[in-house]
Amino acid sequence: MPSTLQEFFTLMTPIYPEVVVITVALTVLLLDLFVRKEQKSSLGWYSLAGVIIAALATFKLMGVTGSFFAGTFLLDRFSVYFKFSFYVACSLGILVSINYLKIEDIHRGEYYALMLFATAGMMLMASAGDLITIYLGLELMAMSIYVLAGFMRRDSRSNEAAIKYLLLGSFSSGIMLYGMSLLYGMSGTTNLAGIHAFLRGADLANPMVFLAMIMLIVSFGFKIAAAPFHMWVPDVYEGAPTSVTAFMSAGPKIAGFAVLLRVFSYALQPLQHDVTTIIAGIAVLTMAVGNIIALSQTNIKRMLAYSSIAHAGYALVGIAAGGPEGVASVMMYVFIYAVMNMGAFGIVIMLRRSGERGEEIKDFAGLGKTNKMAAFFMLIFMFSLTGIPPTAGFMGKFYIFKAAIQADMVWLAVVGVIFSAISAYFYLRVIMVMYMSEPQAEFKLATAPSLAIALVFSLVTVIYIGVYPDNVLNFARASIAAIL
Amino acid sequence: MVPLYWYVLLSAALFTIGVVGVLSRRNVFIVLMSIELMLNAANINMVAFSHYLQNLTGQIFVIFIITVAAAEAAVALAIIILLARNRGSVHVDEFNLMKG
Numbered sequence: 001m002p003s004t005l006q007e008f009f010t011l012m013t014p015i016y017p018e019v020v021v022i023t024v025a026l027t028v029l030l031l032d033l034f035v036r037k038e039q040k041s042s043l044g045w046y047s048l049a050g051v052i053i054a055a056l057a058t059f060k061l062m063g064v065t066g067s068f069f070a071g072t073f074l075l076d077r078f079s080v081y082f083k084f085s086f087y088v089a090c091s092l093g094i095l096v097s098i099n100y101l102k103i104e105d106i107h108r109g110e111y112y113a114l115m116l117f118a119t120a121g122m123m124l125m126a127s128a129g130d131l132i133t134i135y136l137g138l139e140l141m142a143m144s145i146y147v148l149a150g151f152m153r154r155d156s157r158s159n160e161a162a163i164k165y166l167l168l169g170s171f172s173s174g175i176m177l178y179g180m181s182l183l184y185g186m187s188g189t190t191n192l193a194g195i196h197a198f199l200r201g202a203d204l205a206n207p208m209v210f211l212a213m214i215m216l217i218v219s220f221g222f223k224i225a226a227a228p229f230h231m232w233v234p235d236v237y238e239g240a241p242t243s244v245t246a247f248m249s250a251g252p253k254i255a256g257f258a259v260l261l262r263v264f265s266y267a268l269q270p271l272q273h274d275v276t277t278i279i280a281g282i283a284v285l286t287m288a289v290g291n292i293i294a295l296s297q298t299n300i301k302r303m304l305a306y307s308s309i310a311h312a313g314y315a316l317v318g319i320a321a322g323g324p325e326g327v328a329s330v331m332m333y334v335f336i337y338a339v340m341n342m343g344a345f346g347i348v349i350m351l352r353r354s355g356e357r358g359e360e361i362k363d364f365a366g367l368g369k370t371n372k373m374a375a376f377f378m379l380i381f382m383f384s385l386t387g388i389p390p391t392a393g394f395m396g397k398f399y400i401f402k403a404a405i406q407a408d409m410v411w412l413a414v415v416g417v418i419f420s421a422i423s424a425y426f427y428l429r430v431i432m433v434m435y436m437s438e439p440q441a442e443f444k445l446a447t448a449p450s451l452a453i454a455l456v457f458s459l460v461t462v463i464y465i466g467v468y469p470d471n472v473l474n475f476a477r478a479s480i481a482a483i484l
Numbered sequence: 485m486v487p488l489y490w491y492v493l494l495s496a497a498l499f500t501i502g503v504v505g506v507l508s509r510r511n512v513f514i515v516l517m518s519i520e521l522m523l524n525a526a527n528i529n530m531v532a533f534s535h536y537l538q539n540l541t542g543q544i545f546v547i548f549i550i551t552v553a554a555a556e557a558a559v560a561l562a563i564i565i566l567l568a569r570n571r572g573s574v575h576v577d578e579f580n581l582m583k584g
Contacts, residue, residue, distance in 0.1 A: 132541075132545050136552070143555060143556060143559055154570065156581060157582060159566045162566075163567055166563060174519055174526065177522075188537045235582045239582055
């Protein structure tokens with residue numbers, strides 16, 4: 001029956017990008033059986049091609065808006081923006097992995113498949129129009145990353161990272177589900193639009209509403225690594241393979257913010273007042289914990305883990321500010337953060353040679369003398385993470401704090417700037433070690449074409465957005481109409 | 485007929501037991517079981533509300549939660565086997581290679 005088949009394909013049009021990513025992931029699993037061990041990197045390039053095709057599919061769907069599959073799947077500019085961010089994060093993640101996996105001797109096809117599954121989960125989260133879709137997308141992403149974190153099977157630290165991530169991740173899912181069940185019980189629907197409509201007419205003094213909101217904030221706080229729900233972050237980031245750390249510091253965090261924005265700026269928008277107060281408090285605590293504890297770290301992965309907590313804090317300032325400017329600045333910030341952080345992790349991966357870990361900050365000693373190029377890249381990424389112009393990190397922070405000031409939260413912007421100044425100490429320390437210490441021993445870097453592409457892409461993006469932020473910002477601004 | 489709030493009380497009790505279990509027990513299996521209790525508390529809530537509201541969405545959600553919980557348990561047990569093999573322990577307190 002051709003007409004039925006045609007109807008089926010028409011019905012599936014909105015989820016073509018997701019279908020492409022999942023199909024590529026499944027074929028990677030199959031092809032893995034036929035590819036010899038020395039040629040596993042071809043699977044990486046194949047996955048990368050799949051991500052690019054998915055990006056083209058998303059590009060073609062850009063004009064289409066609407067809700068599909070009984071309101072569970074939304075296609076709008078908001079989800080498109082986040083999907084492009086996921087494609088960038090996933091592509092960079094694949095590119096930094098190819099050589100690293102060879103060095104660690106864990107080059108197996110499942111790695112790329114899991115990465116693609118995680119990406120598909122994130123895409124589903126960004127497009128979710130229903131609590132069920134949010135939960136399924138989140139679990140698809142989280143479970144793939146639990147396995148990726150433990151991918152070095154024989155390494156105790158990797159095992160430990162995986163179990164810690166899994167226990168705290170599923171703990172937070174449990175809290176989220178209980179909050180969702182309360183929301184469902186009150187509103188009688190799991191649809192975000194339905195919940196929004198219900199809350200508009202509801203008695204907001206009802207403690208159940210408040211409890212459900214708190215539970216959702218707590219569980220999303222776990223996912224985006226906000227204090228006081230950040231305990232798992234340093235251990236998991238340190239123990240996981242570095243390429244996985246790079247990916248999970250970018251992808252899941254963007255996805256977490258996508259859901260946070262969709263749920264709190266749209267579905268729970270009638271509770272805006274309470275949400276703003278709580279998020280502002282969490283933002284201050286997160287910036288404080290991230291920036292202050294990072295000062296004493298000697299391991300660069302751990303330092304970047306605390307830095308990742310601190311950056312979640314800056315982004316939360318934008319959510320607390322709210323309004324179109326606040327939302328747009330958060331969207332821009334998480335993208336910038338993902339790119340510059342992936343770049344920094346790319347350099348850390350370069351330092352990994354068989355026999356040497358290259359994870360201590362002192363391993364960077366004299367890099368500015370022995371390898372000028374790598375040191376220069378690290379310099380730019382560290383400047384960007386600190387927020388020094390003309391890098392993207394500065395523009396991201398600038399628009400976040402501007403949104404906070406416009407929303408009459410000057411104190412929050414001031415606190416953010418103070419903590420940003422504190423963060424200069426530990427970022428610039430890396431630069432100081434690179435340029436002002438003598439090289440301790442001769443070391444060669446683990447360079448590879450794939451890694452070079454990732455680094456050059458990150459560098460160009462960081463500088464481009466730093467000099468000319470309008471394109472990304474306007475894209476973000478054009479995307480927020482769907483949720484406001 | 486059993487009133488709705490009995491179910492809600494039961495699920496609240498289960499959820500609390502689960503949270504306390506996760507936070508206080510040190511054996512990784514008991515922690516996992518406590519997490520299952522939390523998920524099942526949400527399930528009871530969903531089904532009770534679903535019946536009370538005469539709306540099927542809650543029960544559909546429950547089926548998804550049960551499926552995902554099973555997958556999660558599979559991943560968790562695989563990781564625990566690796567840990568037991570590499571470390572010879574299933575106590576959360578002893579997973580302390582990384583600190584700071």
